[in-house]
Amino acid sequence: MKKKAKALVVRTAGINCDIETKLALEKAGAVAELIHTNEITSGKTKILNYDILIFPGGFSYGDDIAGGKIWSVHIDKVYADVKKFIDSGRPVMGICNGFQVLTKLGFLPESKDKKQTASLTFNDSGVFIDKWVELKVNKNSPCIFTKNLNDIIELPIAHGEGKIVIDDKTVLEELKKNNYIPLTYVDNPNGSVLDIAGVCNKRGNCFGLMPHPERYASPLHHPSWTRPQMQKVKAAGLEFFKNAVEYLKD
């Protein structure tokens, strides 16, 4: 029997979605380890020894300065390893705070020379919001995490700084043209440009999103699961993690 995929869930002070992310990975058939950023930057843990890399959600370092800013400065110390990991085609996902980090380091949208082309800033409403939203899945996207999902899925969002802004029109055009926007909001909750909820790279193995797939790893997570119509609905969030595990098998 083939060995189980080994996932690294990076944590640090203020990260708070690490445990449920680990549980979702385990349910999807991977083994997962929670490792503190200090262990990675000190060289004690090598990112490249893993098969899947996840930057989970939370308020790293309190989101002081800006969401994910300080965490990205720490991760920048092992930038080369992250880059190698992505270039090797292994799955990388940044969720919420993790997406903010991938954006700050220029991994998403994918850019040359670490250039940051997008920013995740305060919601138009000005306040933190926790609610379930409908998301449209782009079937033509190369994203490996969103394969074989229904056209419309539901996931919860829980963020104060989830509005994606992209200044450079050509960057926006490229994202659109090449289907690097695997997920868009049906009813935009934060003011994101083009209703963008998630962005991937060209190869589709590096993906960042504001909604929380790990919070829909069980049908019980859905706010309406007690209703008769919901009895046969699959937990859409779990599929993201299953897709990553499946992809590694091929």
Added chain:
Amino acid sequence: MERKLKDFTSLSASALCALQGNCGWSLCEAEMLAAQKYFKTIGRAPTQAEMETVAQTWSEHCKHKTFNDPISFQNGNKKELIKEGLFKSTVYKATKKLNKKWCLSVFKDNAGVIEFGKDKKWALAFKAETHNHPCAVEPYGGAETGVGGVVRDILGVGLGAKPVVNTDIFCFAPPNYSKKLPPAALHPKRIINGVIDGVRDYGNRLGIPTAAGAVWYDDDFALNPLVFVGTIGIMPTWAVHKKVYPGDLVVAIGGRTGRDGLHGATFSSAVIEDASEVSAVQIGHAINEKKVLDAMMKLQAKKLYRAVTDCGAGGFSSAIGELGSECGVNIDLKKAILKESKIQPWEIWVSESQERMILCVPPKNLKAVEKILKAEDCEYAVLGKFTKTNKLEVYFGKDKIVDLDNYFLHGGVPKIVRRAIWQTPKLKASKLNLPAKKYGELLQKCLANLNACSREAIIRQYDHEVQGGTVVKPLQGIKHDGPGDASVIWPVSATGNQKDFNGFAVSHGINPEIGKSDPYQMALNCCDEAVRNLLCVGADINKTAFLDNFCWGSPENPKLMGALVLTAKGCYDGALAYGAPFISGKDSFYNQSKDAAGKDLPVPSTILISATAPVYDVRRAITMDLKEAGNDLYIVGLTKDELGRSTAAQILGIKDTFVPVVDAKSALAAYKKIYGAMQKGLIKTAHDLSQGGLAGALAEMAFSGGLGAEINLNALPCKGKLSDGQKLFSESASRIILEASPKDAAAISKALKGSVFVKIGKVSEGKKLVVKYGKKEIIAQDINKLKKSWQSTAVM
């Protein structure tokens, strides 16, 4: 360097009182004299640090004197002496009498601990705190540190539990409050927004879902809001008890110590005045607390310490003093990590700087502890060690600043007989007869009432789903916006076992309005509502555990004390009647200030009952939204002429009429039958009747499910002859509406046999709520319009 209070032992009683006033100690004359006597006996004057230690240890906040002192109670013409005090004769007595085997640690640690799940592997710890005084003067900071404090209580119970849910219950004046305020008071709107923001920013950053709560509005909370914050944690059973061993090291971890939060304990034990010390409010930093939480969970799993407690009110003085109260402890404050260099040694000792915990670490484990703390970026300092001297000894370098005997510090506070009086107000029957068309309008108004309307604007700001365990959410139904009765938590983030479906429900009962007419019934109604809410989500109410939080004005006011005695008696009777022990509790006094006219304005006397009960299989939990057209609707429980203090009564200006009187015995019998029916899978939906009575509850169920309902009042079980209005809007206790499939009608009748219940109608396809009496139509309202009314009121 320590200022000696040179003449302390020779001061007159009045000079002692003047001294304590200048120093902000909140001690009374008898207490100052007791302290003077001790120092006379040991033949020296106290240091300032010693008197600060005494003031903090003996404060109302830390010692709960009002609940422990004897009370002379005059109820109408009846006189009673409550010799052993309220705590021992009510809440604690009930718990002792009930003697539940599943109570693992009650009323002796930072939280109450009960069994959780199968195989006795896990335990559940629950604590609810108040942070009223700080929130009155600095709402944002006060609320933040309130959350931080109660979370640390859970980290500091036994050997520490993992927090899996936070609760928040607020009592505010309405946001559009327009009466004149005294110059220094903050407007209620500012308090509301500050408190909500504080709970949000701190709770969300800690990664603990804020998933259950309530908000109550009343003008008389204008000067003194009530902010209750609770936390439930899960811990392995082996971690339930702690023990301090002489020789173990005193290790302070987490935040640094500064001059913030000086005199917090004594500040909370007095009336807020203009000149109240704003430095008494601490400054919170959520990420420091998250570091402490993460580090503690790692240290706990490796069993590296043998006792722990949090630094709350009174800071090091309280935390270290308590841990060392049974053996002795020796501390050097020079080793503490500080925020600033100019701080005085006594200030280090009583500072309430946040995010600090004290661990008792065997010396051989110190290296391993240090390694984990460093890996988690968590600062720490070894302050000293536990001894066998039965003394509290505190040094600053070579200077000894505290040298007190434990017997005096922890047993020396004098008892005072308190006076309580109560005169029962006369209540009468109500009248409510409106033209049929007007009832729909009244229902709209009830739904829009501040104490009944949607709390979505607040709930959405809280991350109520982090940790992936909130399986019955505070907002329910087809559009995820209906008002749930209770939340159900599936604590997989603590157990790590996704195949174990054990969970628990958490709910509340609060109604200070009833207390204005009848404090005893307020307590019983709150107990009943908390239990009923648990039942409505499918929890096993045979294993309910209660928490009490009393918030009162000054205990020097005999009338307020009278209400307190009756409320405590209600708690006692409620606990016994529902078989639900109190496992933890807290009281907060002096919630009063002078209003703009210079008159004392105490808060409405308020009891909050928090409750939890197990849900053995969270996949069978139940919500309150109507599920399917064609299903039958049942009502369980008796409707009586009890409009007193109801939502409708307030809208219509009906005064001094009968308030709900709880018949707990028949209520519990019915609840047990409903639970039995739920276990058989017969119940699709359950919702309790509270604000707005029968009409309000039905409306909520209908618009949350996006379905209509049609009921007929002619079959409604009532006591005596009631008008349509009384039937629809009375807020009689212990009533529940159930939805079940028509094919289960016989099974339902069998399951509920012996209790008061009747089929009152059906769920319908159309989007209309229709209420009839015989053939007469009393209400016919579009559910979307009702929902709109319910959602239209601004709660902040």
